[in-house]
Amino acid sequence: MARRTYFDHNATTAARREVVEAMLPFFRERFGNASSIHLFGQENREAVDAARAHVASLVGGEPEEIIFTSGGTESDNLAIRGAARARRRASKADRIVTSAIEHPAVLKTCEDLGRDEGFRVTYVPCDRDGVVRLDELERALSPATALVTVMLANNETGVIQPIREIAALARRHGIPVHTDAVQGAGKIPVDAGDLGVDLLSIAGHKFYGPKGIGALYVRRGTPIEAISTGGSHECGLRPGTENIPGIVGLGEAARISKRELPREMEHIRALRDRLERSVLERVPDVSIAGAGALRVPNTSNMLVGRVEGEAVTLNLSMSGFAVSSGSACASGASEPSYVLLALGFDGAASQGGIRISLGFANTGEEVDAFLEIFPRVVERLRSLSPIR
């Protein structure tokens, strides 16, 4: 088979070699249950504590503000359900303010709280560049707002949202703020203190850590309820035997990510910018979603006119290139991306969205090879298309 090139790092990443090496001893040698009082258990507490410190450092929190979960979706569910319920119990506030471009883990959770638990949800629109509108968000806030939840970086466009400004607006009303930073961590510096948020979700596998592990930062003193019940693990907020290999792997991914971020960002941004420039030069009728906004350096969402994104994705896959149309979480569905629709693109244009998301291991040669193939794929598909 031909060489394969992975340009879909917003879907998932390969764990770093050091991450897997750090995890390995905890499957068979140091396998104890961290809740056991004997040596086999206690010797693992230290490893869990160290990982917690690394994760805290990555997101600008304290170790005791980190709750380990099974991933980004669970972190989002815990943050939104847990904080909205806690606040309503204390203050009767029953409104949730979110944006129209959130990941399904946030959108569907808000919808569910609206449908099943009587919360009223406001979906703030974004502008043409995919930035959540601050003026609309501000208008949506009131003393009845239980929670604001807006993502740090959009998974489809990479557009960075004005979370610091959103948190400052919410703080005037004393409203807690959650941000889904799953697509931010490991791509840009993330500092919960600096952003001013109370809750922040991350997922290991999006920044070269293992799948099946994530974390929720919970600022000290933030009212929040557990959403599942069992043992008293993780300060009573997340029951279940600790996934020690996963926690250790997440910690190692966080440690390395923090150290390497400046170098990796620069490398990835240079590749992404060259790729975009070259595509725009070589392929007519392409526009870049969110090009006018701040974006994470690895993501490019190209709207390619007169083709279906899914057809492009499948053709590129046959040539050995992995890219995405829409997000992996919505794949299978060939509906136009709700994120691109929210940016104001029409249904036809939104179906032409190709998401390329680079990683630190990608090379200039891979970008060059892509630039050879991509225009040909688009041209062939356009020649077959009934839309001219």
Next chain:
Amino acid sequence: MARRTYFDHNATTAARREVVEAMLPFFRERFGNASSIHLFGQENREAVDAARAHVASLVGGEPEEIIFTSGGTESDNLAIRGAARARRRASKADRIVTSAIEHPAVLKTCEDLGRDEGFRVTYVPCDRDGVVRLDELERALSPATALVTVMLANNETGVIQPIREIAALARRHGIPVHTDAVQGAGKIPVDAGDLGVDLLSIAGHKFYGPKGIGALYVRRGTPIEAISTGGSHECGLRPGTENIPGIVGLGEAARISKRELPREMEHIRALRDRLERSVLERVPDVSIAGAGALRVPNTSNMLVGRVEGEAVTLNLSMSGFAVSSGSACASGASEPSYVLLALGFDGAASQGGIRISLGFANTGEEVDAFLEIFPRVVERLRSLSPIR
């Protein structure tokens, strides 16, 4: 340091060598997101499907009846919350029937549904041997019962519960039945069809699989709602990027467990029975919880008079032996075990409970070494104890 001996397999187990080997390629080489439509994603679907088939085979279900979760606690929460809510929505039934000796993942979930969602919970007592009383359970059932949830084997005593009989009683009323089989899978044959249950929880790390992964068997047609929201993974019942290494590891653990079970059960039972006989011969004032009942072959819960279980556990740990007082999930708390109290032991007796839980790698030599140490530890602690 002295040789260490692990007799706490009900808390957690070391993953089998084959399990770790099966997982390894999925961290870095085959790392794709199983929801991606490109090659990197699609090549992993097959691995997930194979693992699902192995897990289904272990619990006597069909592959499409297996939902992967992050572990036993999540499986229990999904089963109980998901099925009780679905049934109440359909039929107004609002009673949950469970037992007094369930794991906290079940007990606290039922309590929570009682406190926060208006369900009425009945806790059926057990007899002196730790077997849930069928007569009391039958009396508790009515058309208003939304769900019955009783564990397959108790984590502290190893006592096997009459799930087949319980399911038959429930079926007369058309009530769905969940069993927490976390302490049964890998220790005794488990067959959801034969048991007649609709929902059945397992956790990988209790039978030599990885931590952070579990499964819920959901019989085809069982009404159940998701308890978290996001992507449409796992038939819409459990959102979040699939933990592929964990799933593959769970599958491999299930495959080997099914194959090795008869041989391993016999080996472990012989060790356990010899250990119990010898302790009863050598140490006065010891009784075995659940000795008159059917038990999983690996577990012995010894009530040692005139000592505190936690002191025995710590002393044994210093001698290199890992055992448990109470369950790992309740550790830290030096309260008497609620399970032993439910068997009718008084508070003082219940504090003397020592749980020994053996695994396939334990040897006769380890049991011999334990039998040298254990009577001395008990004697010394008794000589220091104010209770004579």
